[in-house]
Amino acid sequence: MLIGKAGEIRSSEITPRDVYFSRRKFLAGGVGLAVGAGALRAAAKLEGLGKSPFSTTEKLTPYDAVTTYNNFYEFGSGKDQPARFAKNFQTVPWTVSVEGHAQKPRTFDLDSILALAPIEERIYRMRCVEGWSMVIPWAGYPLSTLLKQVEPLSKARYVAFQSYYNSKQMPQARFSGIPFPYVEGLRMDEAMHPLTLLCVGLYGERLPNQNGAPVRIVVPWKYGFKSIKSIAKIKLVEKEPPITWNLANPREYGFYSNVNPKVDHPRWSQAKERRIGEFFKRDTLLFNGYGDSVSSLYAGMDLKKYY
Numbered sequence: 001m002l003i004g005k006a007g008e009i010r011s012s013e014i015t016p017r018d019v020y021f022s023r024r025k026f027l028a029g030g031v032g033l034a035v036g037a038g039a040l041r042a043a044a045k046l047e048g049l050g051k052s053p054f055s056t057t058e059k060l061t062p063y064d065a066v067t068t069y070n071n072f073y074e075f076g077s078g079k080d081q082p083a084r085f086a087k088n089f090q091t092v093p094w095t096v097s098v099e100g101h102a103q104k105p106r107t108f109d110l111d112s113i114l115a116l117a118p119i120e121e122r123i124y125r126m127r128c129v130e131g132w133s134m135v136i137p138w139a140g141y142p143l144s145t146l147l148k149q150v151e152p153l154s155k156a157r158y159v160a161f162q163s164y165y166n167s168k169q170m171p172q173a174r175f176s177g178i179p180f181p182y183v184e185g186l187r188m189d190e191a192m193h194p195l196t197l198l199c200v201g202l203y204g205e206r207l208p209n210q211n212g213a214p215v216r217i218v219v220p221w222k223y224g225f226k227s228i229k230s231i232a233k234i235k236l237v238e239k240e241p242p243i244t245w246n247l248a249n250p251r252e253y254g255f256y257s258n259v260n261p262k263v264d265h266p267r268w269s270q271a272k273e274r275r276i277g278e279f280f281k282r283d284t285l286l287f288n289g290y291g292d293s294v295s296s297l298y299a300g301m302d303l304k305k306y307y
């Protein structure tokens with residue numbers, strides 16, 4: 001079993017909140033003073049991360065691969081382009097507005113997002129629709145924690161996400177062939193599921209720009225494109241919201257996009273995958289191996305129809 005229950009975290013593994021947050025403040029203050037690259041890297045560290053029973057124990061994909069083999073079409077459609085072209089992406093200041101059908105809609109600045117809950121490490125398998133996979137130590141807390149802050153109303157059946165977009169900062173976007181801003185969506189119960197992570201870091205550091213700084217979501221049982229990066233707006237809505245890859249190519253990409261070895265992409269099989277860094281392909285698992293936790297969300301649904 002790779003997934004346990006939330007109650008299994010030992011308290012000794014969690015840094016006391018006050019120590020954690022005062023350290024975080026100190027580190028955040030360091031950004032302004034930092035001079036060399038080493039100092040900047042140190043300032044990006046997330047200290048005292050709690051461990052999560054939701055983590056897999058599989059071998060991690062090396063940091064270099066996680067941060068140089070990316071999909072982030074705002075910065076170009078080549079895998080190596082985001083690392084090169086997102087270097088100067090301005091993520092300070094940053095706000096995320098959480099609006100729509102909510103009792104208390106609110107705009108959060110990044111500090112309040114970081115301070116909302118203890119941040120833990122979540123090592124997730126990630127499967128890209130293109131057929132490759134990675135194992136990544138993300139850092140964050142459940143998206144539900146943020147959503148509960150605004151007190152969703154019963155009309156809120158879906159959650160619509162929108163990435164930041166600025167053609168001046170993202171000049172490569174216009175060659176990428178998809179519409180911007182990048183938009184994604186989840187059904188409310190998917191968004192509230194404890195595996196759905198509001199993510200602010202990886203490998204114990206704040207998110208590198210190419211991985212969706214400063215805040216993204218990570219949904220490990222769905223193809224990677226559902227894990228929208230650099231989020232600016234979250235809206236609670238009544239109807240299924242539009243999503244970028246479905247707008248770009250509705251025949252090939254559906255709203256649900258659950259990892260499913262039995263539902264092929266129209267142009268290729270999804271039965272196998274190549275774990276980055278490995279030679280032999282491995283079998284793709286239904287719901288990317290998270291079926292024990294999430295299959296009940298789709299009880300009675302035809303997964304071929306709702307692909």
Ligand code: MTE
Nearest residue numbers: 070071072073163182211224225227228229
């Ligand atoms: N989010 C935005 N805003 N723009 C994108 O192009 N690409 C998606 C997803 N989120 C994308 C995005 C795709 S296709 C994948 S596979 C993952 O981000 C890749 O995340 P990673 O580069 O951190 O591994």
